[in-house]
Amino acid sequence: ARRRGQPPLVAGGGRLMPTREDYRRSWKPMLRGTGLGAVLGVLPGGGAMLGAFASYMVEKRIARHPERFGQGAIEGVAGPESANNAGAQTSFIPMLVLGLPSNAVMALMAGAMMIHGIVPGPQVIDERPELFWGLIVSMWIGNLLLLVLNLPLVGIWVRLLSxxxxxxxxxxxxxxxxxxxxxxxxxxxxxxxxxxxxxxxxxxxxxxxxxxxxxxxxxxxxxxxNLRRAMLLSRGDPTVFVTRPLSLTLLILCVLAVGLMLIPRVRATRHVAFSED
Structure with missing residues (x-):
């Protein structure tokens, strides 16, 4: 029997709603996954999928006990799912702003718009504001419908695991x-x-x-x-990457990201090296 104040159970013995401890362990991965997915979602080549994998890798690297991943660690679910949701939304940005689809789904949507005589690009915001804002509103409605549909059907998805x-x-x-x-x-x-x-x-x-x-x-x-293109524009001068403010900022951010990924590994190595038998 379920005690008062506890989340309801679903088929298989799991709980439908997260507990307070689950929220405590997952709110940081959610924020990190949302930021990572929002950035990678703009990139061409399936940014939403890249964001989910990258978020899982980041959470596993910075976790104190990475061996829990693959055994039901909620951080490994909250982060990638948040990144996937954020990437799915930001993948609309290059199509609506530049007319460049970032993945196959956006390419199909761009093709559908062209069939109806709408050229994807920045002019859509001025010429078809109802379409632009309708797409934004549809994202909110779609997320709401996913919540409404998935909550009653979660028992079926759990049974698939059996x-x-x-x-x-x-x-x-x-x-x-x-x-x-x-x-x-x-x-x-x-x-x-x-x-x-x-x-x-x-x-x-x-x-x-x-x-x-x-x-x-x-x-x-x-x-x-793009490296070959940059080398052609700079006439083979590699210092162009550190003399331009934008490229220098991106390089510094990449170095900082690599450093943040290595810090947990270095700390773990130091702890093992200086631990007394």
Whole structure:
């Protein structure tokens, strides 16, 4: 039986609403995830997804007990979900301001607007203010509808977790192979998927983090392209990155971010090195 004042239970024994302790442990990851997702959501190439992975990596790095991640740590859920929600909202910015879709969903939305004779860009705010503000209001309404729909259906999602892993795992592999084959009707694509799956399994055994690999895979080509463009504009002078205020500020922020990521690791190493047996 549930005691008075406690959150209600759902199927599987879990609680529907977070407890006070859950709020205490998750409000900081929520703020960090929101900020990180809002920044990465503007970037092209699926910024919302990048924000979720980056938030999980940050929370795991700064956690006092990172071994809890993967075992139900609420920080590993609150941060990435906040980053994903923030990135989904800010991905509208480059499309509405510059006319550049930041991901596939925004590309479809831009195509739909062009079909109706609306050219995505800064002129939309002046020429079609009802469309612009309607999109903003739809974000709030959409989040409200997600809350209304997901709360009654949370029991169904929890029951999906009761599916035995021996049945769930081969089903996921089967659908992945079917999806890959259906793109080009090529068996080579399926074999390539299997090869990358084995490579991922090797990375897991070597305890490599998948998030940095994904970030590098998506952002690496963009960084190389813009680096070549900057070198052409500066006639091969690499000091252009430290002589311009904007680029210098971004470089300093990157160095500070790397330093913040390394501080917990250094502290843990010092604690082990100077601890007495």
């Amino acid at each position: 599916v035995p892993y021996r049945l769930l795992y081969p089903s996921i592999l089967l659908f992945c192979c079917i999806g890959v084959y259906s793109v080009n009707n090529s068996l080579f694509d399926v074999l390539l998927t299997v090869a990358f799956g084995l490579l991922g399994y090797l990375f897991i055994k070597l305890r490599c983090e998948p998030a940095p690999l994904l970030l590098g895979y998506l952002l690496g080509p963009l960084m190389e392209e």
